[in-house]
Amino acid sequence: MRGNHGGRPGAGWGGWNGSSWTGQTLTCSSNDRRRRECRTPFNGRPVLVENISGTRCVEGVNFGGGGGIMWVDKGCRGRFAEGRGGWQVGKPGTGQTIRCESRNNRETTCGTGFRGRAVLVRRLSDTRCVENRNWGQRGSNIWVSGGCRGEFAEAGGGWGGGANSSYSVTCSSENNRRRTCAWDRRQGRPVVIENISKTRCQENANWGWDGNQIWVDRGCRARFGAR
Structure with a gap:
């Protein structure tokens, strides 16, 4: 059941599964080692501020998210804040990333809107993603297979924060x-x-x-x- 949908920072903001927003940080917990999702009052990617659980929280392994929702899994419990200067997911052609995931080892094709070459910028799966083996590009689409899950960006597209993408x-x-x-x-x-x-x-x-x-x-x- 969803809590109050109000995004105003401060007491009273509620997410899913008992998450809470203090106006600066969000607490999201995988208490039973199952995947949990928490709404965030921000659209950027979450960054770990404090590891509350005995399990170490590692981005892309047992927590992640963006676009107003984050997830935790495998016992990760932590306090999270909005990452600054990071990548946003799901906006093709803007130097931001596209998430593409192979579920049950099946091939998946994802539209990107990229004009240039796609590069893997973050692996989300335990399976290693190797170009031309379990992921690749066909025109402006990315395909993944064999359990590869990752975030992809357009090479030379500028990955945010004013960084030099060629460095x-x-x-x-x-x-x-x-x-x-x-x-x-x-x-x-x-x-x-x-x-x-x-x-x-x-x-x-x-x-x-x-x-x-x-x-x-x-x-x-x-x-x-x-x-």
């Missing part, structure tokens, strides 16, 4: 050892734009960012772009 750094943890790579902090915050290793690269788990450096560890090898 990228490849950083590799060889032999599972920690390594640091130089990052131009003027470009903004780094994000994984291509997971090169079999090991899944997860921020704050096996890679991170410290101003002018990216660090990778435990086998993470990836290409990082500017948000």
Whole structure:
């Protein structure tokens, strides 16, 4: 049952499943390890402010969202706020991202409106998304299969926040050892734009960012772009 639909920040705003908005942060909880959805009074992507659960909340793994709704899963409980300068989902041709998901390993085709080449900017599935293997592009459409779920953008389309979309750094943890790579902090915050290793690269788990450096560890090898 839906709560009060009013989007005015402050006490009394209610989402689904007992979520609450304090005027700055939203609490959304997967109390029984099941997927839960919470309405948000903002349209941007949610970012984790405080991890309340014993389970670590990782974006794209056990929480995510945008467009007024967020989801949590697998025991993630946290306080979330609106991410600034991030990508918006579902507005093709504007330098923003399109979500395309293969459910039950079936092939899905998603219209994008892209004129140029599509690139994977965020993987949402446990399955690794590999271009021309389980995702690709046919004209202005993207296809995904084999369980690949991801968010895609138009290459060179400008991914928000004034970042340079052509700037990228490849950083590799060889032999599972920690390594640091130089990052131009003027470009903004780094994000994984291509997971090169079999090991899944997860921020704050096996890679991170410290101003002018990216660090990778435990086998993470990836290409990082500017948000």
